Amino acid sequence: MPLNPLKKILDVTLPPKSHSYKILIEPGSLNQLEKVLQDYITPGFGKILMITDTHVSSFLGQPLLAQLKSAGFETYLYTIPEGEGSKSLATAENIFSFALDIGLSRKDVMIALGGGVVGDLTGFCAATYFRGVPYFQIPTTLLAQVDSSVGGKVAVNFSTAKNGIGAFYQPQAVIIDTDILAHLPLKQLQAGLGEVVKYCFIENTCTGTTGFFNFLNTAANASDSPSSDNHSFSLAHLMPKFPEIVETCCQIKAQVVIQDEKEESGIRSFLNLGHTFAHAYEEITQYKAFTHGEAVVLGIAKACQLSEQLGILPHSETQKFQSLCQSLGLGITPPETLAPTLEPLQLLRLMKKDKKASGGFIRFILPIHQIGEVTIRDDIPDEVLLSIL
């Protein structure tokens, strides 16, 4: 088989070495998953427990299972209900019970096949089942491909705490097939693009490279279709660019994780650009009004506004961001109908109880100078925040 020129392998090199792993990005890689796995599984391993959700199971889980079975693997599928509700200790316990029933041991592996919920939940199960079994991330949404599948943050929600119970636990490898993205509904693609836009804003500070914003902007505007007519709005023209888009995002995230695996030195906090606002927007609407990506874009818009008020970002940069969002069909202001819900004082209260708040002041990652550079600020007075909320 000829080498796929679009195949990219990124290294996430961590101390200790046993935590290191690779990210494979290749259109069509799942068509030969059995070969990919063989490169990363130690000889003598036994069973594969693949965890997916009801949505992914039918169009991808079952076929992949059959494919692995006919390649001689002993494979089991566990399907969870689709949605955030599955990211719970109760679902984890069901998976533990299933794993015990099939006799899964530390020599076997788990595979997370799905979006962020499946990835976070499976990662948590892999991290804690018999104190840790090897696992693979196979992200099937853009959001998971560029964000949650890389970095080893695994968790379930607990009571009022999103990601309240979890661990830092790195996979054996992340296997990304960008061909999957062609099957995603527009709204889900846009949810992922929210995080993609975030990477444009932190690229230079995190990796020292530049150019991702321009690349994405050019790709986004390469369409002939009138983006103003919402009925015909499409991102089909972006499809050929996704291998490169995903690669750049993973490269940035990998660089950050390499420098700060467990959020100890602070570099990892750059990934939180827009997220303090986003979490407040999500929580105040009880996670019903926005996808995470939509909330992140709103958060970045607020971060730009704040930077402008502080005099650290020229308005022209905010305009470039707004223009990119328009090309991608991403909203930068909440819908009017939500105005009564998004009460500034309440939003501020939620932001203060966020993990990133410390001593009453909230820690913000803010764009500075130009798109690509960020800084950390924890000295923003409440009045300034209330004025922009």
Added chain:
Amino acid sequence: MPLNPLKKILDVTLPPKSHSYKILIEPGSLNQLEKVLQDYITPGFGKILMITDTHVSSFLGQPLLAQLKSAGFETYLYTIPEGEGSKSLATAENIFSFALDIGLSRKDVMIALGGGVVGDLTGFCAATYFRGVPYFQIPTTLLAQVDSSVGGKVAVNFSTAKNGIGAFYQPQAVIIDTDILAHLPLKQLQAGLGEVVKYCFIENTCTGTTGFFNFLNTAANASDSPSSDNHSFSLAHLMPKFPEIVETCCQIKAQVVIQDEKEESGIRSFLNLGHTFAHAYEEITQYKAFTHGEAVVLGIAKACQLSEQLGILPHSETQKFQSLCQSLGLGITPPETLAPTLEPLQLLRLMKKDKKASGGFIRFILPIHQIGEVTIRDDIPDEVLLSIL
């Protein structure tokens, strides 16, 4: 305050450096716990959540809490029911809820005050609450002081799997006050001595040093009281030696953990001497007939017998072991009344499903040459095993 000549500090140096920690061994150290903690807590930390059980709470937990409160700490106590039943996900969830209620964050700390159950459970909660909060181990039994509090193995039981859900998560420090041991009932002290005897058997192979067996044997026989008269049997004469006994055990365990934090290279398996037999004895009697230490001693006796049969251990070494056990009041054969329960074929079946079994053959750590040296064997035929069970 003059320096306590009995104070010892052992270093557990791990990669990455952030996993490294110290073991403090000092008679009376809890009398100044507030000072000890200050050395290991980063400035700006807030709350302390101390977790203990109903037994320890009354005689130690409450007084320590008052002591820390009057030193200015914001301290909370969570008390779990005494016993193995508390080592469950359900109890962990109760602790998570309590931690959320008091607003515990990643800047705060947890303290495990108790034996192995409290230590393993608290460690698991600390490992997973918000992906990890700092925690301290304060072991209050001999077994916990020499074994479970050191090494970062944390877990709860799940369904049929003992320690089925857990993690490797190192504490900030292990704080050992050997004065506590004077309050332990004889049976609990003996439970810990089972693991102490184990360290005699692995010392040379693990650390290259020798002499622990002779030290312990001399200490054990330094009593005038007739050890044959069970009514007056006492280990009071051992008390002055416990700082040194605990130190040596922790030193051996620390050396092993430094070389093999997560049971990856195999060295850590030496700690399992006698444990494959022990787990089978414990499981077949539904954890009701033996303390873990008692089962370990029975397991070591079986391991000696097996080594003798394989011709790798002289009988004189087994006799030395038997004589030591007699001095310490440790039984080396199960009581006659249990004979019908300890069915050889059943024991063999349990040993085969143990984590340490692989491909039908069981992996044994066996004494070789003389007490202090061990080897790994996974080639023992079932017939040989059945003949000694």
